[in-house]
Amino acid sequence: MKFLLITANVGSLFEESCRIRNAWLATFTQVIKESNAHFIAIHMQEVGGKNFEECIGQVPTFLNHISGSMHEMGYSTGRAYLDLEFDLPESYIALGSLFFINDVTLPRIRQYDFVGKQFVKLEKVFESYDRGLLKCRMLRKAKFPKDFWPTVKWGRKGYMHCRFRFDQTIYDFVNVHLFHDESNIALIHENPSLYSENRKRALNFVLNELKRVNEDDKHSYPLFLFGDLNFRLDLQSFLNRITDDTDLREDSTESTQSSICSTDGCGDLLTASSQHTNELKPLTDFRRTVSAIEFRRSPDNFTSDISTSCVLRIEKKLFDYFNHKRLLNEWQGYLEDDREAHNFPYLRELNINFPPTYPWSENPDESESLMKTRAPAWCDRVLMNARALEIVKRDKFAKYDSFGKDVCMGDHKPVMLSFSVIV
Numbered sequence: 001m002k003f004l005l006i007t008a009n010v011g012s013l014f015e016e017s018c019r020i021r022n023a024w025l026a027t028f029t030q031v032i033k034e035s036n037a038h039f040i041a042i043h044m045q046e047v048g049g050k051n052f053e054e055c056i057g058q059v060p061t062f063l064n065h066i067s068g069s070m071h072e073m074g075y076s077t078g079r080a081y082l083d084l085e086f087d088l089p090e091s092y093i094a095l096g097s098l099f100f101i102n103d104v105t106l107p108r109i110r111q112y113d114f115v116g117k118q119f120v121k122l123e124k125v126f127e128s129y130d131r132g133l134l135k136c137r138m139l140r141k142a143k144f145p146k147d148f149w150p151t152v153k154w155g156r157k158g159y160m161h162c163r164f165r166f167d168q169t170i171y172d173f174v175n176v177h178l179f180h181d182e183s184n185i186a187l188i189h190e191n192p193s194l195y196s197e198n199r200k201r202a203l204n205f206v207l208n209e210l211k212r213v214n215e216d217d218k219h220s221y222p223l224f225l226f227g228d229l230n231f232r233l234d235l236q237s238f239l240n241r242i243t244d245d246t247d248l249r250e251d252s253t254e255s256t257q258s259s260i261c262s263t264d265g266c267g268d269l270l271t272a273s274s275q276h277t278n279e280l281k282p283l284t285d286f287r288r289t290v291s292a293i294e295f296r297r298s299p300d301n302f303t304s305d306i307s308t309s310c311v312l313r314i315e316k317k318l319f320d321y322f323n324h325k326r327l328l329n330e331w332q333g334y335l336e337d338d339r340e341a342h343n344f345p346y347l348r349e350l351n352i353n354f355p356p357t358y359p360w361s362e363n364p365d366e367s368e369s370l371m372k373t374r375a376p377a378w379c380d381r382v383l384m385n386a387r388a389l390e391i392v393k394r395d396k397f398a399k400y401d402s403f404g405k406d407v408c409m410g411d412h413k414p415v416m417l418s419f420s421v422i423v
Helices: 021-035 052-072 184-189 194-217 235-242 324-329 386-393
Strands: 002-009 039-045 077-082 096-101 109-113 118-121 126-129 140-143 158-166 169-177 223-228 246-252 258-262 271-273 280-282 290-297 310-315 318-321 380-384 399-402 415-420
Touching: 002 021, 002 169, 002 223, 002 380, 021 052, 021 415, 039 158, 039 169, 039 223, 052 077, 052 126, 096 158, 096 169, 140 194, 158 194, 169 194, 184 194, 184 290, 184 310, 223 386, 223 415, 235 310, 318 324, 380 386, 380 415, 386 415
Parallel strands: 002 039, 077 126, 169 223
Antiparallel strands: 002 415, 039 096, 077 096, 109 118, 109 158, 140 158, 158 169, 223 380, 246 258, 246 290, 271 280, 290 310, 310 318, 399 415
């Protein structure tokens, strides 16, 4: 029996002038065809788009296209759970969990009713639910508590949990969207772990909720947790790697003057040079006023044209590296800076052998380019517990990869995990 798990942040697909939806759907359909999977779980984030109040009406057409294509490929049975109730801000998380079952496999599969605490037979039909999900018996969902992120606007982050039984084996599928990095500058001047610690707290909240539910059932089942986890690189390590032999320059919103400190890479970004000594002093007084940070070639290496000497410029939502092709072509060189998953020893992952999944250009004419907004990162992941990893590793042909590498798929590349189970 073959499984296909997909996570896709679809926020770029719902815009009035969207030019990438058809290519996205065609690529998605091709991946399904090539998989020959018996059971498919698709976790989507940002369903309805970034401007959801204006664009959420596009979701039914999008869903109909997917369900119609799946039916043509032999997946007559499907369930879709889409949180579209933006008028309920206390619970709205914009997640979508879709499940499709091959006709031949249907008799072997049951879905869990969390209220009745029993597995139920699935009718051979496609059903979608987009209202009243908090009362839906077939899933659990929650928005992360507001106090997890008190300093910014309360977003749409949370999780959605469904459970299925295949023959005698039970699987948990959890769709998660964790907090993003709000400011590149804050990572440098305030706290390098500012956002990763918040993601850690949120994901531990999910794991604790799963533990609570499983304690009620007195079992722990194979768990697949996949979504937009927003994991980012260790920034200081990454900057040291790509800004070797540069000077660091800071621009302030309150002054036209800049402070410059010589670095070997980025060095200690929380200090700057004094005007009167060579000693380094804390930048605490400037952290609210710094609007940009630049890494420039050392004086021996640049000409009088200072604009051509900038190797990297960082602003709140700008990450402008002088050679973005290098970031694309040499991603294996900084993959080791991807360490955030290590914060969760309970979870496992197959080796990553694909380029960063974010932030790709949303312009179809620049489908193989990164946006100059954030450092590249592997945001979109498929994690699992030890029991699930044991199952996956039995298949020596298991595949963990991103797709749509040469197609504009939006700012995130979808990620897939496929594996077979012998029963």
